Amino acid sequence: MSARTIGVGLISVGWMGRLHTRSYKSIPERFPELGVRPRLVIAADAVAEAAQQAVDQLGYERCTTDYRDVLSDPDVDVVSICAPNFLHKEFALAAAEAGKPFWIEKPMGRNVAESVEIARAASDAGLVTAVGFNYRNAPAVSHARELIERGALGMITNVRTSFLADYSSDPQGALTWRFERERAGSGVLGDLLSHGFDLATFLVGEIDEVSATTGTYITERAKPTSANASHFSKSAGGEMKTVENEDVALVIAKFASGAIGTFESSRIAIGPRAEYVIEVYGTEGSLRWDFQRMNELQVSLRSGENYGYTDVYMSPGHGDFARFQPGGGTSMGFDDLKAIEAALFVESVVTGEQKAPSVHDGLAAARAADAAERSAESREWVALPR
Incomplete structure (x- = not known):
């Protein structure tokens, strides 16, 4: 055919x-x-x-x-x-x-x-x-969702999500559009924690309300002298301008399920390169995933021999791993997650059934980021619209 x-x-x-x-x-x-x-x-x-x-x-x-x-x-x-x-x-x-x-x-x-x-x-x-x-396409995240859905972790009590990166840690880094509110909107809330909000929602469910604080610590950067500059680029001596959005954010959240959570993010961290972590804790166990160790999932279950973490290495049978590697120990990479994303999009188009994360998922993350911004400004809890 x-x-x-x-x-x-x-x-x-x-x-x-x-x-x-x-x-x-x-x-x-x-x-x-x-x-x-x-x-x-x-x-x-x-x-x-x-x-x-x-x-x-x-x-x-x-x-x-x-x-x-x-x-x-x-x-x-x-x-x-x-x-x-x-x-x-x-x-x-x-x-x-x-x-x-x-x-x-x-x-x-x-x-x-x-x-x-x-x-x-x-x-x-x-x-x-x-x-x-x-990131929701990582086989380890797929396995985490399966464990949560079948009740292996018991009742979910709390979630910790941390997206720490160093891409803007150098004060000499260029002031590109990402640092301008008119062109970027928020800083790490939209750029990094949109992923964090989506991952937590994907695994645990809707967020009801948030309380947040944010900070900008590298307050000025030099404009780039090249039209091809990115947020990884050096400034090369351009005019100094004010950074208009946040470098760091910390958010406390309450989920519709009753679980509580924390979300933290930084684009100026020194040490973590792309340490994107989600931890889910329940009455019967917990799990932890770190993008920097993308092909591993740490799992601890009360039913196990002890309460320490076991490293579960991804292999055929976990998510879409078998499409990319024949056996555990050979790693998938970032590009492979986007390949899965492309396939989900095309499958959605071909079948007419929404398989990929949709604009409504994008809106859910935007609402969480917006609520966090408003909370940081008002210093009050802010509810998310359903």
């Missing part, structure tokens, strides 16, 4: 745009049962050189500097939106108006109002969607 061709359109040819492209390409090999063969139709980037690289290096049939060419192309069935935060709303609303299912990176909007608009537009258009919550 011949494979169904899905025409792919890409908006923004940066690191994430390239990763989306590789992820689409992996589908016929990793997920052959979908019977889908992605066709790289057209890529858009405002920088002409980057757009041309999509053709020369990535294999797209053509390129453009106008994203509207992607959305109006009749050969495009799905769209990836990999642009900076301040362009998400414009591109997502245009994709919804064009009737194109889209896969968008997080945070979905710069704030909760934009996220509401995006979610409403996609719903009104009847579109399946995907939001880039890739």
Whole structure:
């Protein structure tokens, strides 16, 4: 039986745009049962050189500097939106108006109002969607969810989520759009803890209310002197500007289930490189997952011989591990999580059934981040809308 061709359109040819492209390409090999063969139709980037690289290096049939060419192309069935935060709303609303299912990176909007608009537009258009919550695709997280759902941990009492990174720990790092409220929205609440809120919700359930505090500790940075600068770049002596969003956040949460939780995040931590951790504790056991040891899950159950942690190494039988490696001990990587994400998105499009994290999951994370921001400002508990 011949494979169904899905025409792919890409908006923004940066690191994430390239990763989306590789992820689409992996589908016929990793997920052959979908019977889908992605066709790289057209890529858009405002920088002409980057757009041309999509053709020369990535294999797209053509390129453009106008994203509207992607959305109006009749050969495009799905769209990836990999642009900076301040362009998400414009591109997502245009994709919804064009009737194109889209896969968008997080945070979905710069704030909760934009996220509401995006979610409403996609719903009104009847579109399946995907939001880039890739960490929930780790086989260890899938195994954690299975343990929780079958009651192995008993009643969940508390959750600890910690997203600590060092990508902005150098005071000489460039002040890119990520540090400007008008273009990024919040700081670590949207950039990192959106993942944390999503993971906790994925494993434990809805968050009811939060109390938060935030801080900005590197208060000025130099503007970049290169148009290609990222938040990993050195400033190279540009004009000093004020950092407008938070470097560090700490959130206490109450879940609808009755569990309580803490969420902490920093983009200026020295030591952790990408220490993204979630711990779930229950009356019968607990578990711990750290992205830096992505292929392991620490589990402790009261029914075991002792109360210490056992390292469970991922292997075929855990989530989608077998699609990537033949046996335990050989590791999956970050790109593999995005490949799973691409397959879930395409499966959603092909079947019409929402399999991937949707714009509604993106909105849930945005509401948690917004509530945390409002709590930090008011110094009061803030309830999340249902």
